[in-house]
Amino acid sequence: MEASQEASASFGNRSHCDEVRWVLHVKRTLETMNEEDYSRGPVSIFGVPKSFLSVKPEAYIPQIVALGPYHHWDRQLYQMEHYKLAATKRIQNQLQLHGFTFQQIVDYCVLKEHAIRSCYHRHIDLHVDTLAWMMAIDASFLLEFLRNFSCEKGPSMSQMTDLMGIKMACNSILRDVVMLENQIPLFLIRKMLCFQRSSSQAAEDELSMMLVRFLKAVSPFTATQSLARIVQVKRYAHLLQLLYCIIVADAKDMCSSSNNNNEIECVIDAAESNNEQNKVDSQYSTQLFDSVWSSASALHIMNLLIVKPIEFLLKVPWPVVTAVFRGVSRSYNPIPGEPLLAEEIEIPSVTELIKSGVKFAATEGDLRTIEFDTKTATFYLPTMLFDANSEVVLRNLVAYETVAEPGPLVFTRYTELVNGIIDTKEDVRLLRRSGVVQHWMKNDEEVAKLWNGMSRSARPTKVDFLDKVISDVNGYYNSRWSVRARRFIKNYVTGSWQVLTFLAAILLLLLTCVDAFCSVFLCSSLWSSLV
Numbered sequence: 001m002e003a004s005q006e007a008s009a010s011f012g013n014r015s016h017c018d019e020v021r022w023v024l025h026v027k028r029t030l031e032t033m034n035e036e037d038y039s040r041g042p043v044s045i046f047g048v049p050k051s052f053l054s055v056k057p058e059a060y061i062p063q064i065v066a067l068g069p070y071h072h073w074d075r076q077l078y079q080m081e082h083y084k085l086a087a088t089k090r091i092q093n094q095l096q097l098h099g100f101t102f103q104q105i106v107d108y109c110v111l112k113e114h115a116i117r118s119c120y121h122r123h124i125d126l127h128v129d130t131l132a133w134m135m136a137i138d139a140s141f142l143l144e145f146l147r148n149f150s151c152e153k154g155p156s157m158s159q160m161t162d163l164m165g166i167k168m169a170c171n172s173i174l175r176d177v178v179m180l181e182n183q184i185p186l187f188l189i190r191k192m193l194c195f196q197r198s199s200s201q202a203a204e205d206e207l208s209m210m211l212v213r214f215l216k217a218v219s220p221f222t223a224t225q226s227l228a229r230i231v232q233v234k235r236y237a238h239l240l241q242l243l244y245c246i247i248v249a250d251a252k253d254m255c256s257s258s259n260n261n262n263e264i265e266c267v268i269d270a271a272e273s274n275n276e277q278n279k280v281d282s283q284y285s286t287q288l289f290d291s292v293w294s295s296a297s298a299l300h301i302m303n304l305l306i307v308k309p310i311e312f313l314l315k316v317p318w319p320v321v322t323a324v325f326r327g328v329s330r331s332y333n334p335i336p337g338e339p340l341l342a343e344e345i346e347i348p349s350v351t352e353l354i355k356s357g358v359k360f361a362a363t364e365g366d367l368r369t370i371e372f373d374t375k376t377a378t379f380y381l382p383t384m385l386f387d388a389n390s391e392v393v394l395r396n397l398v399a400y401e402t403v404a405e406p407g408p409l410v411f412t413r414y415t416e417l418v419n420g421i422i423d424t425k426e427d428v429r430l431l432r433r434s435g436v437v438q439h440w441m442k443n444d445e446e447v448a449k450l451w452n453g454m455s456r457s458a459r460p461t462k463v464d465f466l467d468k469v470i471s472d473v474n475g476y477y478n479s480r481w482s483v484r485a486r487r488f489i490k491n492y493v494t495g496s497w498q499v500l501t502f503l504a505a506i507l508l509l510l511l512t513c514v515d516a517f518c519s520v521f522l523c524s525s526l527w528s529s530l531v
Contacts, residue, residue, distance in 0.1 A: 044237035183238035350427035362435035386439035
């Protein structure tokens, strides 16, 4: 009993301390926060959904280096603290050459505490000084990492060697840098460059050049290889958002404008046609009902035309009827307007499409260039690039889009489309031969495994231009006589038991309806009168 009271008292003391800390934190926040801090913009750095983490956690959790507060305290990442401090020391030396100190970077992070915290979806339970030093050190490491991409020869991590003298793998760090939970605000990198350059414009130009070459290294498409310069770096919150916007922004604009035009046209047309049609239908229905009622009353056939049919309709086994026809309609007529979920996307594989006469062609554009030409039976897809980093990049782009983008999941839908047409290594080989796929992996089977293991969408969405492509491809494929013949053999020969079951259900329905009809209209008397 005493132990229980002591535990309760201890819990009460802890709760009181937490409350006091919370009140002090709120007071200090309200005193120090300015308008720029709380109006900075939406949250941009989120946690990865559990449904994604459960499939392949190593694709979302950093394996070598932690950036930002989410994984800073992971013990398995402590070894990189040595390299982060070494990078910080080099940044400090560069700052001193321009008359600044590293403490000024830390002070800037303290000044921007609320802006930094507002970027993260999770609560950051760190003291302001701890957070400021953490972000200053991580920003120094990331800046030096990005500077490696400004070299014409490509990224070089020669300064990063472990205790055994072996170079750290640039690809491993690259994968960690693009992870959703490992992002830090880009405005810290920009400010750090401003301390080292003569003007803010010079800092913007250098950052833009570094980011362009970084995008070329991580982008899964050739479209970003033609980027000359990124303008308005301030628009982007972090590296992953920048990569996503470069890949998807134009496709999302096309999708949203298409949706708006369709909605406006439908609303206007429906409003005008419904008003006119309702007036005509109302007048016609009234006249027709009056005419039929008067004629039926004059001929005294109310009992034959109304009473008997009603008795028959009451005796028809409607549950059986609706069950049969509902099954038929679901099998052959999917509900229009419903978005195709990941599990419901049915599209033939590359091998099957090529056998049916479809040709694949690579484009140099982005997702907007995805198209199926029904006249030439040509499937246009942007050129896809795959290497050791591609799976992590693709998965984190899907995760970012799922949690951060309010509109249609364009990139997720694209991954589902490619996942649908790639089943085996033969599909990858055929796409590689047509120029749609370029990869630097072990073999084609590795690429096929990558796509077949991609996470499904966490929420349904409708992307009009991609759904139209899927519909056009399926329409062409299903119209081929060779496909129809194979499907007929599969459905009606190898699966004949399904046909027999369906015919038996129809026969049972007919017999039941005949029995109900005869019980109302006395079939025996009608038959004898006819004979």
